[in-house]
Amino acid sequence: MFTGIITDIGHIKAIEPRGDLRVVIATTYDTAGLSLGASVACSGVCLTVVAKAEGEFSVDVSGETQSRTAAGQWVAGRRLNLERALKVGDELGGHIVTGHVDAVGRIESVEPVGDSTRITIGVPKDIAPFVAEKGSISLDGVSLTVNSVVDTADGARFTINIIPHTAQWTTFDTIKAGDEINIEIDVLARYLARMKQAVAAA
Numbered sequence: 001m002f003t004g005i006i007t008d009i010g011h012i013k014a015i016e017p018r019g020d021l022r023v024v025i026a027t028t029y030d031t032a033g034l035s036l037g038a039s040v041a042c043s044g045v046c047l048t049v050v051a052k053a054e055g056e057f058s059v060d061v062s063g064e065t066q067s068r069t070a071a072g073q074w075v076a077g078r079r080l081n082l083e084r085a086l087k088v089g090d091e092l093g094g095h096i097v098t099g100h101v102d103a104v105g106r107i108e109s110v111e112p113v114g115d116s117t118r119i120t121i122g123v124p125k126d127i128a129p130f131v132a133e134k135g136s137i138s139l140d141g142v143s144l145t146v147n148s149v150v151d152t153a154d155g156a157r158f159t160i161n162i163i164p165h166t167a168q169w170t171t172f173d174t175i176k177a178g179d180e181i182n183i184e185i186d187v188l189a190r191y192l193a194r195m196k197q198a199v200a201a202a
Contacts, residue, residue, distance in 0.1 A: 001086045002041045004094035004136075004143025006170050008082040010042075013056055015076050021061040022050075023074060027082060031057055034084075039099070041083040043171070044141035044182040045069055046099025070104050070140075070180035079171045081141040094143025095136040096187050103127045105139075107179045108157065117162040118147075119175065123183060128156035130185040130193065138184035142170050 008028050016022040025042065031052045034040075038049045040057070047059035061074055072078065086092075108120040121139070123131060128151060131137060135146050139160065149158040167173045175181075 002097040004097045006081045012078045039085040041099045043080045101182045125155040130189040136186045
């Protein structure tokens with residue numbers, strides 16, 4: 001379980017194709033205190049630490065995970081938003097994030113608005129109903145608030161604002177139109193939709 005508050009920007013140091021993909025991630029975390037088997041959210045994807053050394057840790061990324069995450073994410077040099085798993089007593093500064101990617105969106109535009117940056121993102125039809133104005137959403141592991149939503153023929157388009165602090169402490173400082181992005185909808189929206197479906201079927 002995570003909060004969507006990024007605590008480090010790591011980068012992929014090496015890739016080793018196996019049955020799965022072994023990914024070595026460079027980090028400023030104190031890896032001596034990072035347990036094998038611990039969960040780390042890597043740009044919104046919950047992954048398990050399988051090896052570690054000073055200044056780096058390794059994870060295995062299955063083919064299923066690769067197919068469900070943003071194109072080009074698992075390549076050497078790629079920067080990743082990192083967050084260690086939530087501990088009891090930690091501040092819940094963002095919202096509850098599970099690290100399970102629901103869909104991949106596409107950045108449609110990036111434009112300055114005052115000191116901030118407005119980003120417009122297109123999402124597929126299957127998750128469009130779960131994106132709500134003023135609701136929470138996780139984008140590449142970052143907890144953000146939806147500004148506005150417009151339904152489209154093939155899904156929806158929504159906007160978020162990135163303040164300078166967020167840009168500085170995440171990979172959003174280099175985001176551009178055409179990029180793909182990992183999306184996790186609010187867990188409450190997911191369960192409310194399931195409850196509505198169950199009630200309708202009763």
